[in-house]
Amino acid sequence: MAHVLEVNNLVKHYGRIQALKGVSLTIPKGTVYGILGPNGSGKTTMLGLIMNILQPTSGSIQLFGETPTADHRKKIGTLLETPNFYHYLSAVQNLRIAAAIKGVSNPDIDGVLERVNLLQRKDSAFQTYSLGMKQRLAIASCLIGNPEVMVFDEPTNGLDPVGIAEIRDLIKKLAHEGKTIIMASHLLDEVEKVCTHVAILKRGELIASGHVDEILAHDDVVEVGAANAAALMQVLRSMPLNTGVHEAEAGKCSIHFAPGTADLAAVNKYCFEQGVVLNHLQQKKKSLESKFIELTG
Known part of the structure; x- marks a missing residue:
């Protein structure tokens, strides 16, 4: 059966x-x-x-x-x-x-x-x-x-x-x-x-x-920062393969990728080639609690 x-x-x-x-x-x-x-x-x-x-x-x-x-x-x-x-x-x-x-x-x-x-x-x-x-x-x-x-x-x-x-x-x-x-x-x-x-x-x-x-799959989240936050946001929105870009705390931005697909070196390289130098680059995994609230909130 x-x-x-x-x-x-x-x-x-x-x-x-x-x-x-x-x-x-x-x-x-x-x-x-x-x-x-x-x-x-x-x-x-x-x-x-x-x-x-x-x-x-x-x-x-x-x-x-x-x-x-x-x-x-x-x-x-x-x-x-x-x-x-x-x-x-x-x-x-x-x-x-x-x-x-x-x-x-x-x-x-x-x-x-x-x-x-x-x-x-x-x-x-x-x-x-x-x-x-x-x-x-x-x-x-x-x-x-x-x-x-x-x-x-x-x-x-x-x-x-x-x-x-x-x-x-x-x-x-x-x-x-x-x-x-x-x-x-x-x-x-x-x-x-x-x-x-x-x-x-x-x-x-x-x-x-x-x-x-x-x-319960949770996105890979990469948090980035640059001296010019407005220019950074504009560049990130044109970045391929991400599933969303959001403003984070203290002028930083968070980029969401499908689980297991985030590549920090590729993010850094893309931003540099678009004329934005990052002063902050860190991967953060979306919490289970966030996923649960997303589904049941």
Whole structure:
């Protein structure tokens, strides 16, 4: 199957509030698919609809080529909220309970604990775990039954830098094993470092979707300055291959190029040949935050 999930013109209302407005997207098998957007953009609603926890107002969802049902939910590992385990029980005891709830007989508990690097702490009480370990145990619970698809809502929320790195590495490892992972996040850095594909939501609308390298591509920006700022701007506007010229701070100008195409030596040479001597030349990469604001602002 080429696609694990297909969403067609999905609409969801909560009374007068329209949480999703005709969203359509496809999630290829074996990808790490990020659903990115600011708080209130509809990310969690989208995950709830995928999991058949919520019902759409209109539109359709195809999961594994079929309309989602309660049975499909058993085929998906889900982490939608803060890890919820019995604090006084060990990892093994908590996972046995999770397996019973899922209806999984003879679960490979040691196997899933080894995959999340918790096997050595399997007999420790949950309350003795760090936040990162608790989140890894939640992912271990998702892995019981060996689901093809895993759905995470803000999987690194509230974690310290070490915990964030642990979860990122684990998600990459699971993807390498062939799992399809769908994760909602409002963190640009997280999506860029972990995801292969991304859909960006803004107030319930799909702004962009596709491969991360294409959607979150940021321009090369070269900042230049000269004694005669007016003459510099005129020369830059006639320069080939740039995608835009803008005034920057302190009389300087910024030249935008397609990602990976900026050539500082060529910029300097062009300006000199046009009679403008540069006294400032520096490449600056457009920030992810700028790209995100550009898409969602």
